Amino acid sequence: MKPVDEYFFNQKEPYQSIMLYVRSVILTTLPEVEEKYSYRIPFYNIGKKPMIYLNILKGKDYVDVAFVQGILFERRFPVLKDDNKRKQVRSIQLRTIEDLDHENFVELLHEASNSLSKSKKAWFI
Structure with a gap:
């Protein structure tokens, strides 16, 4: 089993289900990721x-x-929050699968994928 799979399967519920769902959306939406x-x-x-990480x-x-x-997208996507006073990273906090607006x-x-493809580096701050 790959380390990333082990990571997911070692999570407690509801985190495991949420992470596996988000993972499937990412991999389906961006096959190049x-x-x-x-x-x-x-x-x-x-x-x-x-581009993105789950934690x-x-x-x-x-x-x-x-x-x-995330800092580049927080105005257009207000679901992105500045948690832990991070300079550049913005995140969506999910307590349930239903908290995720799939289309958004x-x-x-x-x-994010288009922006990162055009930028020279991921961490710019």
Whole structure:
């Protein structure tokens, strides 16, 4: 079993179901994305640049769906929040699968992918 699969299957519910659902949406929406296991969490890269990662922050009760260049999209996609005072990363916090607006998320994935494809680097701050 790949490390990223182990990561998902070792999560408690409801986090496991939420993460597997988000993973399926990402992989279906962006077939060019590369799933990696880095820093002990799943990352989704465009080329060699990280675009999004999934995490459960200590002391929090949600799955953190974090966009590396999220600061660029927070006005257009107000679902993105600045959690933990991160400079560039913005994220969607999911407590249930139903918290995810599927159509809005797919649109955000496309926009983030297009933006990252055009940028020279993922971390710009």
